[in-house]
Amino acid sequence: AQTVTQSQPEMSVQEAETVTLSCTYDTSESDYYLFWYKQPPSRQMILVIRQEAYKQQNATENRFSVNFQKAAKSFSLKISDSQLGDAAMYFCAYRSPGGNNDMRFGAGTRLTVKP
Amino acid sequence: DAGITQSPRHKVTETGTPVTLRCHQTENHRYMYWYRQDPGHGLRLIHYSYGVKDTDKGEVSDGYSVSRSKTEDFLLTLESATSSQTSVYFCAISLAGIGSYEQYFGPGTRLTVT
Numbered sequence: 001a002q003t004v005t006q007s008q009p010e011m012s013v014q015e016a017e018t019v020t021l022s023c024t025y026d027t028s029e030s031d032y033y034l035f036w037y038k039q040p041p042s043r044q045m046i047l048v049i050r051q052e053a054y055k056q057q058n059a060t061e062n063r064f065s066v067n068f069q070k071a072a073k074s075f076s077l078k079i080s081d082s083q084l085g086d087a088a089m090y091f092c093a094y095r096s097p098g099g100n101n102d103m104r105f106g107a108g109t110r111l112t113v114k115p
Numbered sequence: 116d117a118g119i120t121q122s123p124r125h126k127v128t129e130t131g132t133p134v135t136l137r138c139h140q141t142e143n144h145r146y147m148y149w150y151r152q153d154p155g156h157g158l159r160l161i162h163y164s165y166g167v168k169d170t171d172k173g174e175v176s177d178g179y180s181v182s183r184s185k186t187e188d189f190l191l192t193l194e195s196a197t198s199s200q201t202s203v204y205f206c207a208i209s210l211a212g213i214g215s216y217e218q219y220f221g222p223g224t225r226l227t228v229t
Contacts, residue, residue: 044220047218
């Protein structure tokens with residue numbers, strides 16, 4: 001079964017600075033999807049960004065971008081110009097193509113933003 | 116907003132009592148999921164459904180059952196609640212057949228078993 005590892009339980013960043021959250025995964029599949037979700041104190045899970053494994057270009061959504069290294073099975077999230085509202089738990093997730101469409105999640109990284 | 120609601124949002128119950136959590140969606144999505152969230156584990160799949168009356172087990176299904184008699188409703192039942200089932204429960208839908216099949220989540224239910 002696929003596993004997702006987030007090795008940083010906690011991270012902190014100064015407001016307006018850049019921070020990178022790490023994620024690695026284990027799979028034997030060649031085609032899959034990767035996601036980052038944000039969970040603020042409200043508890044709502046919010047999709048931040050997605051990456052299709054067959055695409056070489058790294059996904060970008062405004063201040064959020066990923067560094068997808070397929071051979072290394074690495075999928076890091078970079079947050080630029082950090083804002084106080086970025087403080088949250090961040091979860092990396094993996095999904096296989098087809099099947100039941102379920103996702104495998106990492107344990108999460110808690111991001112603190114310092115003013 | 117994927118139109119997903121969960122009820123109740125909070126519940127405290129005693130060990131050994133049955134509990135049913137409800138997930139309701141308004142957009143006729145085929146795939147629905149129940150996850151539990153615990154510190155250090157992220158979200159783990161309990162059960163999922165791929166259509167009315169079509170359900171299957173996930174990674175941590177022991178002690179849980181589900182039912183889906185209508186497209187819009189997916190029920191999670193704890194037949195006899197235990198303290199190990201104290202958790203936050205999330206329902207999700209998948210945009211199957213659309214794009215990268217990402218999932219969208221309900222607001223969660225915090226369940227405490229005393």
